[in-house]
Amino acid sequence: MPNFTLHVNGNEKNVSVEADTPLLWVLRDTLELTGTKFGCGAGYCGACSVHVNGALTHSCTMAVSQAAGKNVMTIEGLGANGLHALQKAWIAEDVPQCGYCQSGQIMAAAALLAKTPHPTDAQITEFMSANICRCGTYDRIRKAIHRAAGGAK
Amino acid sequence: MTVSRRAFLKTSTAAGTGLVIGMHLPSRGQAEADTAFSPNAYLTITPDGKITIVVARSEMGQGVRTSLPMILAEELEADWKQIAIEQAGASTVFGDQTTGGSASVRTTWEPMRKAGAQAREMLITAAAQQWNVSPQACKAADSFVLHAASGRKLGYGALATAAAKVPVPENPPFKTGGYKIVGKSTPRLDTPSKVNGSAVYGIDFRVPNMKYAALARCEVMGGKVADFDASAVKQMPGVSFVDKISDSAVAVVADSTWNAIKARRALKVTWDEGPNKDLDSATISKSLHNRDESKAVKVFSAGDVAKAEGKRVEAVYELPFMAHAPLEPGNCTAHFRGTECEVWAPTQVPQDCRDTIAPLIGLKPEQVKVNITLLGGGFGRRLEHDYAVEAALLSKAINAPVKITWTREDDMRCSTYRPVSLHKLSASLDANGWPVAFTHRIIGPSINGQKGSQPVQGVDADFPDECSFIYPIPNVALEFVMTETPVPLGWMRSVYALQMAFASESFVDELAAAAGKDPLAYRLHLLAKDTDIKYFDATWHTSRLRSVLQLAAEKAEWQKPLPPGRHRGVACFGCFSSYAAAVIEISMEGGKPRVHRVVDAIDCGQVVNPNILDQQIHSAVVYGLTNALRAQITIEKGRVVQSNFNDYEPLRMNESPKVEAHFVSSTEAPSGAGEPPVPPLAPALCNAIYAATKNRIRKLPIQS
Numbered sequence: 001m002p003n004f005t006l007h008v009n010g011n012e013k014n015v016s017v018e019a020d021t022p023l024l025w026v027l028r029d030t031l032e033l034t035g036t037k038f039g040c041g042a043g044y045c046g047a048c049s050v051h052v053n054g055a056l057t058h059s060c061t062m063a064v065s066q067a068a069g070k071n072v073m074t075i076e077g078l079g080a081n082g083l084h085a086l087q088k089a090w091i092a093e094d095v096p097q098c099g100y101c102q103s104g105q106i107m108a109a110a111a112l113l114a115k116t117p118h119p120t121d122a123q124i125t126e127f128m129s130a131n132i133c134r135c136g137t138y139d140r141i142r143k144a145i146h147r148a149a150g151g152a153k
Numbered sequence: 154m155t156v157s158r159r160a161f162l163k164t165s166t167a168a169g170t171g172l173v174i175g176m177h178l179p180s181r182g183q184a185e186a187d188t189a190f191s192p193n194a195y196l197t198i199t200p201d202g203k204i205t206i207v208v209a210r211s212e213m214g215q216g217v218r219t220s221l222p223m224i225l226a227e228e229l230e231a232d233w234k235q236i237a238i239e240q241a242g243a244s245t246v247f248g249d250q251t252t253g254g255s256a257s258v259r260t261t262w263e264p265m266r267k268a269g270a271q272a273r274e275m276l277i278t279a280a281a282q283q284w285n286v287s288p289q290a291c292k293a294a295d296s297f298v299l300h301a302a303s304g305r306k307l308g309y310g311a312l313a314t315a316a317a318k319v320p321v322p323e324n325p326p327f328k329t330g331g332y333k334i335v336g337k338s339t340p341r342l343d344t345p346s347k348v349n350g351s352a353v354y355g356i357d358f359r360v361p362n363m364k365y366a367a368l369a370r371c372e373v374m375g376g377k378v379a380d381f382d383a384s385a386v387k388q389m390p391g392v393s394f395v396d397k398i399s400d401s402a403v404a405v406v407a408d409s410t411w412n413a414i415k416a417r418r419a420l421k422v423t424w425d426e427g428p429n430k431d432l433d434s435a436t437i438s439k440s441l442h443n444r445d446e447s448k449a450v451k452v453f454s455a456g457d458v459a460k461a462e463g464k465r466v467e468a469v470y471e472l473p474f475m476a477h478a479p480l481e482p483g484n485c486t487a488h489f490r491g492t493e494c495e496v497w498a499p500t501q502v503p504q505d506c507r508d509t510i511a512p513l514i515g516l517k518p519e520q521v522k523v524n525i526t527l528l529g530g531g532f533g534r535r536l537e538h539d540y541a542v543e544a545a546l547l548s549k550a551i552n553a554p555v556k557i558t559w560t561r562e563d564d565m566r567c568s569t570y571r572p573v574s575l576h577k578l579s580a581s582l583d584a585n586g587w588p589v590a591f592t593h594r595i596i597g598p599s600i601n602g603q604k605g606s607q608p609v610q611g612v613d614a615d616f617p618d619e620c621s622f623i624y625p626i627p628n629v630a631l632e633f634v635m636t637e638t639p640v641p642l643g644w645m646r647s648v649y650a651l652q653m654a655f656a657s658e659s660f661v662d663e664l665a666a667a668a669g670k671d672p673l674a675y676r677l678h679l680l681a682k683d684t685d686i687k688y689f690d691a692t693w694h695t696s697r698l699r700s701v702l703q704l705a706a707e708k709a710e711w712q713k714p715l716p717p718g719r720h721r722g723v724a725c726f727g728c729f730s731s732y733a734a735a736v737i738e739i740s741m742e743g744g745k746p747r748v749h750r751v752v753d754a755i756d757c758g759q760v761v762n763p764n765i766l767d768q769q770i771h772s773a774v775v776y777g778l779t780n781a782l783r784a785q786i787t788i789e790k791g792r793v794v795q796s797n798f799n800d801y802e803p804l805r806m807n808e809s810p811k812v813e814a815h816f817v818s819s820t821e822a823p824s825g826a827g828e829p830p831v832p833p834l835a836p837a838l839c840n841a842i843y844a845a846t847k848n849r850i851r852k853l854p855i856q857s
Contacts, residue, residue: 001390018390018412025411029365034357035350037529038410039480040561044798047480075350083349090348094340097768098214099347100354100480100529129807132798134480134530135214136775137768138806 004068008033009077015064023067024048024059027074035075035103039132046131049104049111050074056111075103078110086110089148097135105131109145118149178268179246180321190313192275192321194246195225195268202296202310204229205237209247210257211501212240212343213479213531214772215827216765217257219341221265223761224258227334228269228327230293231309238342243503243523252501253536253644254618255729255825258761262823270325272316279315280307330820338764343527355499355526356484356558363486363554364393365410366547367417369403370567371424373791374432374639377401379425389416398546406551410558429639429791437788438471441575441596441636449594449632450611452620453688456628461590463581466667470578470656471852474786475571476564476793476801477645481529483559487544489552493520498541499528506541513542514549521545532776533644537569565801566793569643570786572598576656581628586668587678590628593657598638600648608635610689617689619650621727623698624661624676625684640788646776647831650728654832655781655839655853658724662840663849672840673706673723693727700817701725701734701754708815709736709752719749722841724833729825731757732817735774735833737810739841746842746855748778748810751834756817757826763816770814770830777834779804783856 001016008031015030022041027033027050039047041060048060051073059072078084083091086109096102105128112119112127119127124145133141178193191197197205206222218238226236241247273293280298281288284305291300296309309316346352371377381403383395391412398404403422407413486497494514500506503523511518528535544557559567574597581590599613606614612633622631645651665675680699685692702725715721718740725734738750751774760766783802787794795801839850 017409018415020415021409021411025409028357029409029411032359033350034353037354037480038356038482038558040798042561042797042799044802045480075348079349087348091340091344094344094764094768096214096341096344096347097216097772098480098528098530099343099352102347103350106348125806129805132480132803132805134478134532134776134803135768136772136804136809138775138809139771139812140768141806 004064006064006067007071009072009074009080017064019063019065021064022060023050023062023064023072026064027059033074033076037100037103039101044132045101046108047101047104049107049131051107051111054114056108075107078106084110085148086113086144089144092147093140093144095137095140095144097137101131101133105133105141109141109148112145113149119145178264178271188314190272190317192272193268195265196229196272198272198309198313200310200313202235202308203237204231204235204296204309205239207239207241209241209244209250210261211252211503211525211528211531211535213252213501213528213535215257215769216341216762217252218343219339220258220762220765221261223334223339224262224265225269227332228266229273230295232296233334233339235296240525242525243507250504251536252531253533255731255828258823259730259825266327267325270327271322274322274325275316275319276309276312278319279312283307283315335761336759336763339762340764352527354481354529355486355497356481356529358486358497358526358556360486360488360554363556364406364551365408365413366404366406366555366557367410367413367560368398368543368557369405369417369420369422370563371401371426372566372793373424373426374429374641376424376426376791378403378422380423382421386416386420389419392416394551395420396550398543398550402543404547404550406547406555414560426791432639432791433789434473434787437573437638437640441573444596444634444636446594446596446634449634452612452616452631452633453622454630455626458590458592458628458630461581461628463583463589464667465579465581466664467579468660468663468851470576470659472574472652472655473853474573474640474788475645475780475784476568476786476795477532477534477643478564478801478803479528479530479532479534482561482564483540484557485540485544486554486556487541487548488554489514489545489548492516493522494545494548495522495524496541496545497524497526499526499535500538500541501528501531501533501535502538506538509538510542510545514545532646533648534568536644561798562796565795565797569641571645571651572600572638572642574652576652578656578660580660580664582664582668586670588626588664591624591626592630592632593653594632594634595653595656596634597636597652598642599635600642600644602635603638603642613649615644615648617691619648619728620653621688621691621693623686623693623695623727624679625682625686625695626679647728647828650726650828650832651780651835654724654726655835658726658833658836659839659849659851662722662836662843666843673702673711676702676723676725691730697732697756697817698725698727701732701756704815704817705734705736705752705754708754708813709738711736720841720845722837722839722844724836724840726832728832729829731755731824731826731829733829733833735830735837737834737837737841739838739845741845746838746845748808748838750811750813752813752815753830754815754817755826755830756819757829758819758821758823760816761823766816766826767814769826771812773830774812774834775804775809777831778838781835781838781853781855783854785854785857
């Protein structure tokens with residue numbers, strides 16, 4: 001079985017898995033980082049969202065071979081040195097219901113704020129519509145992003 | 154399983170609170186430690202002051218791990234900050250642990266209060282004994298017992314050991330008001346774990362040396378395995394087992410989820426597609442339209458609709474199959490160990506899982522331990538025990554712990570579905586346009602009937618709790634024509650209430666239009682007189698439905714003209730002992746509705762946690778609009794056509810409206826909240842579309 005080296009949440013990880021294994025399953029089964037969720041396996045729902053070299057990525061459709069040598073950030077890494085502003089805002093707005101999609105929602109929001117630090121409602125809506133929440137927490141997600149951004153500019 | 158868990162639960166609920174007040178709360182059994190205070194199975198207080206409250210329902214997003222402990226903590230006079238929760242698994246001491254029917258708060262309101270009140274009284278007695286004063290001179294607050302006259306106080310932790318020796322009072326007094334926790338917007342206890350990836354759902358669970366499995370199931374309903382060729386697949390990476398585990402499924406076991414899924418895709422199975430291989434949606438619909446209706450059973454009636462005269466209005470409505478599609482796909486972990494089996498399941502029916510699994514793997518129910526994980530959504534899908542049965546059978550077959558994971562395609566295609574239904578409505582209007590007769594005949598399959606449980610008074614056992622008819626029209630007939638279908642049926646959020654409300658509340662709008670009257674004013678006129686309506690064992694009140702309708706209309710500024718291009722619709726309904734109304738504001742864009750604003754009002758009695766009720770209403774709006782706009786499962790060649798979120802797509806943020814949630818202030822005992830706000834959504838939306846276009850939507854989904 002081939003070996004791959006990933007930089008996950010700042011740590012170097014060597015994994016021995018089939019080359020076509022989606023990054024999602026390497027994170028979940030091999031590295032036991034289960035905060036990243038399986039929702040659709042096809043890039044439709046965003047539950048598996050992580051950052052790869054800073055870019056928002058559906059880990060369910062990226063093979064581990066494509067992630068090799070790159071920096072992967074998961075929900076567990078986002079708040080490793082104290083909660084991220086988005087995580088604090090998510091708590092303040094009490095966003096999650098079942099919570100299953102929320103790791104992906106927060107990772108997507110982090111990618112949004114990295115490029116657009118003070119997004120408008122329209123910018124939030126456009127960016128966040130790639131992520132499905134079956135419990136319908138969209139209103140609170142929007143509020144939490146504004147809160148983390150310190151308001152729209 | 155011959156008794157519907159959901160129906161059973163409702164029967165118990167309908168029996169009223171009188172039985173519950175006198176009930177004996179179960180004890181925890183053997184004390185955990187000599188010093189801990191555990192007057193009943195719901196509560197333990199340790200000398201360090203830690204208060205642990207047991208939650209015996211499943212957390213699927215609806216907030217039971219926060220709201221149920223709040224009820225107990227209120228009567229306990231506890232400091233909320235000291236509360237920890239413990240999730241119960243399948244048990245024998247908590248009664249029916251089914252999580253469904255919007256029943257968690259309403260069925261545990263009495264026992265949770267009693268559990269807290271018992272402990273409070275015992276702590277007060279223990280303190281009074283130490284101080285040698287009368288218990289009446291003491292009171293409890295914020296996890297302390299206080300003696301006002303002397304200024305002495307003792308914490309619950311310090312009193313725990315002594316309180317454990319006080320006899321448990323059978324009928325402790327309940328607080329009559331002055332709530333400090335119940336009714337206050339309280340953050341969910343589970344939120345911190347849900348923003349950092351640490352929350353453990355079923356799919357996240359693991360045990361040492363666990364295997365991973367994916368199953369091939371026949372996509373043709375009722376199909377069976379004829380043959381399969383395991384030889385090639387057994388050579389694939391990580392694969393350790395390929396075999397049939399039931400008539401209709403072949404399991405592939407590997408060393409990772411991906412290797413199992415990949416091998417399953419490569420597995421060649423020959424299916425015996427059985428009698429349903431030509432089934433399609435058109436045939437199913439036609440069979441409803443052509444159904445012999447002579448065996449219609451009365452669900453509810455008043456007066457005699459046959460004798461009523463007036464202007465006749467008729468309409469036919471139709472709804473499709475729908476899929477729950479919780480975001481966490483089906484999964485379960487099981488570990489069969491010869492004389493026992495342990496299961497970790499994201500389930501709404503832990504006891505049903507235990508009792509169904511046990512005989513299938515040659516064990517007794519007490520040898521099967523079912524743990525409840527967090528659920529990544531439920532919506533009724535996890536009222537089925539299928540995932541748990543598969544995991545247990547497979548663990549026994551391979552004699553090792555194993556986690557089975559369904560793919561999204563498995564979930565779309567091999568699930569249970571909200572049943573199709575056809576609704577024939579007719580009414581007679583008097584000279585002023587008011588209805589003197591109203592008939593609603595629902596033609597469709599019975600969920601409970603398919604699952605083998607007995608009808609209640611001739612109708613599906615869910616009807617008593619899920620429907621109502623609150624307009625006091627002199628002549629009314631609600632009728633049910635039970636049909637059959639090979640399509641597997643399940644209870645999906647708000648169940649028959651969704652179908653009934655869509656047809657009934659769209660039709661009331663048609664009547665208002667036929668009478669040339671404003672649809673809100675028309676409804677308020679029908680509800681103007683305070684009337685109690687007996688429906689099965691429940692009594693519905695026009696006053697409460699009128700109040701939610703007025704509240705929604707007032708907050709939506711119904712009387713205020715809308716800007717050009719904006720239109721409104723309204724609907725209201727009662728189910729699960731609660732009342733809800735919605736006003737929806739839309740515009741039409743390219744022939745499609747765009748929903749801008751939903752104003753929702755609910756009367757669910759005493760609100761336990763406004764924060765969570767607000768969440769539930771937001772959730773109901775997005776779920777209800779998804780149902781109305783495009784949730785549709787279609788069948789071709791015996792198979793579900795839809796496969797994933799590309800062709801069965803829940804509403805996303807860009808289609809979600811501004812939601813405003815309002816509650817009627819009430820001191821009535823709490824009633825359902827998770828489902829009641831859903832049914833008004835589809836008719837309110839369709840009524841808004843009618844207001845905009847004069848085009849009446851009589852078939853869901855709107856975007857079909």
